Amino acid sequence: ASLSEPAPLDAGRPSALLQVDGALQDLLSTLKPAAAASTTKSDVANSKTASDAAESKPDNGMTAPFLAYPLAFGIVTSVIIFIFANRGWMVVLSVMTYLTALSTMKLTVKWVFVECAFTFPKFVTVLHFVCGGLVCLAVLLKDQSRIEARAIAVPTLIEFFCIIVPIAMAASVSIACNNMALGFSSVAFTEIIGATTCLFTVALVVILGMPFDKWLLVPTVAVVMGCALSTAGEVNFSSLGLILCLASNAFRSTKVALQQKLMTGESKDKFDPCTLLMWVSVPSGVMMLFGSLITEGLAPYRQMASMDRKTIGELWMALGVSCANAVVLNLAQLFVTKELGAVGSTLVSQAKAVLTVLGGMVVFGESVTVLELVGFAEVLVGVYVYSAMEMRAKQRRAIEQKKQEQAVAYR
Secondary structure, three states: OOOOOOHHHOOOOOHHHHOOOHHHHHHHHHOOOOOOOOOOHHHHHHHHHHHHHHHOOOOOOEEOOOOHHHHHHHHHHHHHHHHHHHHOHHHHHHHHHHHHHHHHHHHHHHHHHHHOOOOOHHHHHHHHHHHHHHHHHHHHHHHHOOOOOOOOOOOOHHHHHHHHHHHHHHHHHHHHHHHHHHHHOOHHHHHHHHOOHHHHHHHHHHHOOOOOOHHHHHHHHHHHHHHHHOOOOOOOOOHHHHHHHHHHHHHHHHHHHHHHHHHHOOOOOOOOHHHHHHHHHHHHHHHHHHHHHHHOOOHHHHHHHHOOHHHHHHHHHHHHHHHHHHHHHHHHHHHHHHHHHHHHHHHHHOOHHHHHHHHHHHHHOOEEOHHHHHHHHHHHHHHHHHHHHHHHHHHHHHHHHHHHHHHHHHO
């Protein structure tokens, strides 16, 4: 889903959100490509002035009232509870945490890049990975202090280099491709193509030998169509942009499919979401640090060194909030993937459109059309149908497996 791209975010970014970790790339559609490599405080002030002028123009959409965001949040919460209540409250809580963190990530990143004028996305992403790894390590160490607790799982060389490192590489390449795609295509075009990620995920899940009911393609396609309907903006086609978008989708799907394989396959008792995030953060942080040193150099450190005490305090507060949001987002995404599978988590992420768009309407005075609302409704209905069908398919597989085990026991 899309925001109408508020003017304060137009200057200096696709590299802003695009370089934030893999879980944040769904938010890239809210930003426009810009020519400037960095944004100064005066640039931000000018863009805000332009925004004020733009807001005086009449709207063709329906502007939400001030209470629309909490109202929308309540509606989406009710829908999520209705869809996933039969899976347990932990699943409901995981989904709502994921959607909330996903819809607020844009604001926390904007605080760093715009309000603090600190436009070093790779450096910020390194901090996200470091914080994610340290938080998960602390949780695992605290859990290990219990007498009955198991030791922290250590991946084998094959698991680390054949699954964990590819997860980190897939996330990074996906972000890079999405970044370049926005340089050749409009935001609306990349959003429409990006909505097909779930179809790529279906293909990879099947290729990796994980169970998938073919009838689940029906609600999956419905969600894709709903996302396309809810996309706002001019659609400018580009062959190179299309190739980059499809490559981004393929690598993004690879990431979530491999995550599902680790957490639900033969190693499911070894890798819970916290353990997996801790180990994935290691190669991800190293690769992103390498990229930061190549493209950003020592500029982030020099800028921080030149700041006065008050400014550096504000920056570290913004960075802290952004890192906390990223850790919660990535952990919640892994919990959702473990419970709902790679395809299910990809579909659920599309529901964040309602919160993100209506949040933008309140904060930035943006508008939403009837067509977008129809798209939102189709996304939620599609997610509901998928969840119900997937639950029944899982129950059938469990019954068949039990019958097979009983048949073996009688022999």
